[in-house]
Amino acid sequence: MFSHYNLARLSSRLFIPSRTWTPTLSSFSCGRRLASTATAAKPKVAEVAEEEASVRYDLTEKDVQRLNFQRNIGVSAHIDSGKTTLTERILFYTGRIKDIHEVRGRDNVGAKMDSMDLEREKGITIQSAATFCDWMTTDPITNETDKYAINIIDTPGHVDFTIEVERALRVLDGAILVLCAVAGVQSQTTTVDRQMRRYNVPRISFVNKMDRPGANPWRIVNQIRTKLRMPAAAVHVPIGVEDQFRGVVDLVHWRAIYNQGNKGIEVVYDEIPSDLLDLAKAKRQELVEQLAEVDEEIADLVLMDEAPTNVVLSNAIRRATIGLKFSPVFLGSAIKNTAVQPLLDGVCAYLPNPAETEVNAMDATKPASAPPVPLSPAADAPLVGLAFKLEEGRFGQLTYIRIYQGTLRKAQTIYNVRTGKKIKVPRLVRMHSDEMEDVESIGPGEICAMFGVECRSGDTFGDGGVNLTMTSMFVPEPVISLAIKANGIETPNFSRALNRFQKEDPTFRVHIDHESKETIISGMGELHLEIYVERMRREYNVDCVTGKPRVAFREAITARANFDFTHKKQTGGAGQYAKVIGYIEPILSQEEMQEVTSGKEAQTQVGAEGEEVKKDKEFINDVLGGSVPSNFIPAVEKGFYEALEKGTLSGNPITNCRLVLQDGGFHIVDSSELAFRLATIGAFREIYRSAAPVILEPIMKVEVVAPVEFQSQVIGGLNTRRGTIIDSEVRDDEFTCVAEVALNDMFGYSNQLRGSTQGKGEFSMEYKNHMPVLPNFQKDLEDAYKKTLPQAKK
Numbered sequence: 034m035f036s037h038y039n040l041a042r043l044s045s046r047l048f049i050p051s052r053t054w055t056p057t058l059s060s061f062s063c064g065r066r067l068a069s070t071a072t073a074a075k076p077k078v079a080e081v082a083e084e085e086a087s088v089r090y091d092l093t094e095k096d097v098q099r100l101n102f103q104r105n106i107g108v109s110a111h112i113d114s115g116k117t118t119l120t121e122r123i124l125f126y127t128g129r130i131k132d133i134h135e136v137r138g139r140d141n142v143g144a145k146m147d148s149m150d151l152e153r154e155k156g157i158t159i160q161s162a163a164t165f166c167d168w169m170t171t172d173p174i175t176n177e178t179d180k181y182a183i184n185i186i187d188t189p190g191h192v193d194f195t196i197e198v199e200r201a202l203r204v205l206d207g208a209i210l211v212l213c214a215v216a217g218v219q220s221q222t223t224t225v226d227r228q229m230r231r232y233n234v235p236r237i238s239f240v241n242k243m244d245r246p247g248a249n250p251w252r253i254v255n256q257i258r259t260k261l262r263m264p265a266a267a268v269h270v271p272i273g274v275e276d277q278f279r280g281v282v283d284l285v286h287w288r289a290i291y292n293q294g295n296k297g298i299e300v301v302y303d304e305i306p307s308d309l310l311d312l313a314k315a316k317r318q319e320l321v322e323q324l325a326e327v328d329e330e331i332a333d334l335v336l337m338d339e340a341p342t343n344v345v346l347s348n349a350i351r352r353a354t355i356g357l358k359f360s361p362v363f364l365g366s367a368i369k370n371t372a373v374q375p376l377l378d379g380v381c382a383y384l385p386n387p388a389e390t391e392v393n394a395m396d397a398t399k400p401a402s403a404p405p406v407p408l409s410p411a412a413d414a415p416l417v418g419l420a421f422k423l424e425e426g427r428f429g430q431l432t433y434i435r436i437y438q439g440t441l442r443k444a445q446t447i448y449n450v451r452t453g454k455k456i457k458v459p460r461l462v463r464m465h466s467d468e469m470e471d472v473e474s475i476g477p478g479e480i481c482a483m484f485g486v487e488c489r490s491g492d493t494f495g496d497g498g499v500n501l502t503m504t505s506m507f508v509p510e511p512v513i514s515l516a517i518k519a520n521g522i523e524t525p526n527f528s529r530a531l532n533r534f535q536k537e538d539p540t541f542r543v544h545i546d547h548e549s550k551e552t553i554i555s556g557m558g559e560l561h562l563e564i565y566v567e568r569m570r571r572e573y574n575v576d577c578v579t580g581k582p583r584v585a586f587r588e589a590i591t592a593r594a595n596f597d598f599t600h601k602k603q604t605g606g607a608g609q610y611a612k613v614i615g616y617i618e619p620i621l622s623q624e625e626m627q628e629v630t631s632g633k634e635a636q637t638q639v640g641a642e643g644e645e646v647k648k649d650k651e652f653i654n655d656v657l658g659g660s661v662p663s664n665f666i667p668a669v670e671k672g673f674y675e676a677l678e679k680g681t682l683s684g685n686p687i688t689n690c691r692l693v694l695q696d697g698g699f700h701i702v703d704s705s706e707l708a709f710r711l712a713t714i715g716a717f718r719e720i721y722r723s724a725a726p727v728i729l730e731p732i733m734k735v736e737v738v739a740p741v742e743f744q745s746q747v748i749g750g751l752n753t754r755r756g757t758i759i760d761s762e763v764r765d766d767e768f769t770c771v772a773e774v775a776l777n778d779m780f781g782y783s784n785q786l787r788g789s790t791q792g793k794g795e796f797s798m799e800y801k802n803h804m805p806v807l808p809n810f811q812k813d814l815e816d817a818y819k820k821t822l823p824q825a826k827k
């Protein structure tokens with residue numbers, strides 16, 4: 034048996050090809066260093082790592098052999114960069130599909146990974162799709178061929194479906210960041226970059242669309258360095274540009290790579306064309322220099338004026354990539370079937386295997402502050418798996434699960450750690466987009482799906498051996514909402530569909546407005562909600578009428594206010610009596626609040642019990658001496674959270690608020706849970722205005738791309754919408770402008786942009802954060818809300 038940390042040494046003795054690990058002590062120690070870098074954002078890992086080595090389950094030789102040739106990767110990018118087109122090629126070259134079908138292709142089949150009818154009609158990816166394939170790669174140094182098993186998740190690019198990217202990255206070990214060779218780093222690229230950083234996901238970059246007029250890979254490499262602040266260098270030089278693009282120079286192994294045969298299926302290696310030799314030498318030197326900035330071994334060689342060998346270079350790229358310090362940049366054109374296979378070789382060579390990613394869980398039996406428990410991808414260890422995505426399939430609920438530790442078997446009894454419920458796994462499948470393959474068991478480090486298992490997205494499963502729960506993923510707050518009702522008589526399918534979608538997608542929320550009795554759905558954008566309304570019609574046969582989309586405003590207090598409130602009611606029979614004393618205050622400063630809402634830190638987390646823990650709402654019980662009996666404290670807490678549901682300024686939920694209960698009073702007969710709940714709500718409403726509340730609105734980062742001649746119209750249009758221009762870039766005949774605009778000012782923008790650019794402008798927007806509205810607008814919102822209140826209507 035071998036300890037987890039001995040993996041590197043063991044690998045060297047057993048089977049690891051030279052390109053994946055340098056079998057020396059230095060690679061071992063580097064592995065440790067990288068592990069701690071990779072988990073820098075997670076608490077107390079360093080302390081734990083030292084002690085926990087003995088707690089970790091040992092890996093067997095079989096484990097190591099399997100894990101070394103296993104990769105779990107995601108393909109993420111800005112909308113329309115070519116992720117689905119690229120994944121289609123990957124599936125074709127790995128033999129997973131027999132032919133290539135294009136997104137919006139003339140054959141009307143559509144790409145494999147866009148399996149929903151809606152996706153094929155709209156030509157966009159809505160849900161992430163999982164698949165797996167095997168890739169045979171030949172080591173250019175040893176000439177040995179190895180088979181790698183790759184799980185791939187293709188994620189949507191549109192920001193409205195950002196949760197799909199979020200949950201995919203949560204369970205992946207590495208990613209391909211796709212960029213367009215013309216547009217480069219776009220708004221959604223920065224979002225994906227942030228998400229990759231949040232989950233410590235190493236990435237290789239792929240500059241796609243090298244065949245497009247205006248393709249310029251060097252500008253894109255530069256943008257990765259400056260805009261994403263990620264040290265990067267190309268590992269390829271293009272052979273031919275734009276429509277002449279026909280292959281790449283491999284700078285690491287010093288050779289030319291071309292595609293031949295049907296749809297580029299054959300990879301041909303050749304000498305580097307003589308006219309590219311100088312450029313290739315300069316770019317290899319640039320690669321070495323960039324690596325020297327982040328890797329000691331290469332830095333030492335550079336200092337001694339020595340050139341690294343191909344093996345040394347390749348190992349350094351791997352180390353630095355896994356260490357989240359560097360991104361190698363590959364070039365290609367998915368649509369022209371050029372240089373996709375070298376990217377697959379790059380996935381195997383430079384992205385980590387499941388054992389190289391440090392993963393921690395929380396002990397569900399201990400408080401949240403207890404140190405995390407590191408997991409080990411050993412097949413014989415107790416099972417720990419995370420359900421990261423739910424989907425309604427033809428045969429019931431399909432639950433996607435990533436196994437972190439142990440083995441999941443068909444017919445095995447497993448436990449949902451949150452609910453403690455026992456479940457027998459009825460059916461286990463490996464997913465290939467909408468098709469599936471039945472399997473008997475799934476080992477650690479793999480992704481599969483179970484049928485007929487009731488759970489929530491984010492639940493952890495175990496086999497009873499350990500009681501561990503995985504930490505949560507970031508769930509952004511909804512920015513837009515609309516009222517919805519069935520067209521005609523409401524059937525049970527109406528609520529069935531809404532329940533289903535809420536369970537699948539944590540960014541989709543449903544609530545009933547108690548005053549207007551309307552059902553309100555909220556989400557990440559108009560398209561997001563539109564897709565669900567359409568799915569209700571198609572999948573549940575429910576035609577819906579929707580109201581006008583409304584911005585999801587929020588309220589927040591900005592100052593502390595003390596309360597001393599008595600709730601008293603005497604109406605004949607038993608009375609009601611409760612007294613509460615304490616204060617409310619903001620938890621975070623304005624700046625901190627903006628950080629939280631922009632997702633730099635997880636705002637909504639799932640605690641040990643699986644319940645949502647809102648970091649921006651907190652109740653503290655500071656009562657001493659029993660002035661409020663302990664059995665009434667939960668009622669005070671409940672009342673507080675109830676009061677937060679609806680602020681009295683505009684009727685929107687209140688965030689960033691802490692209530693501290695310090696004192697109170699009770700009556701031996703008349704006090705009850707109801708009385709304390711009502712007393713807290715009363716106290717809160719009474720002093721709310723003294724806590725200087727403000728209304729917050731979602732601010733969006735808007736990116737517009739249009740031909741240069743329309744630049745002034747576009748900027749003028751954004752200015753009239755009170756936008757702040759934060760970046761703009763002019764390329765040959767196109768320009769990009771990035772602005773921050775309040776979502777409330779963005780309604781109707783697509784029509785305006787179409788009109789002012791003769792239909793040639795495009796825009797995308799993503800949620801940035803919530804900010805206080807201007808005082809006059811706050812007054813308008815308050816007045817409008819007052820008119821909707823029952824007393825105003827009388």
Ligand SMILES: Nc1nc2c(ncn2[C@@H]2O[C@H](COP(=O)(O)OP(=O)(O)OP(=O)(O)O)[C@@H](O)[C@H]2O)c(=O)[nH]1
Pocket residue numbers: 110111112113114115116117118119135136137156157158188189190191241242243244245365366367368369
């Ligand atoms: N010129 C050129 N066009 C490409 C290339 N790859 C993809 N495209 C085109 O770009 C468009 C978008 O491609 P998709 O594969 O749907 O992009 P995506 O990133 O998956 O899109 P979403 O999932 O909706 O974000 C399609 O019209 C493709 O044909 C390429 O290498 N060169």
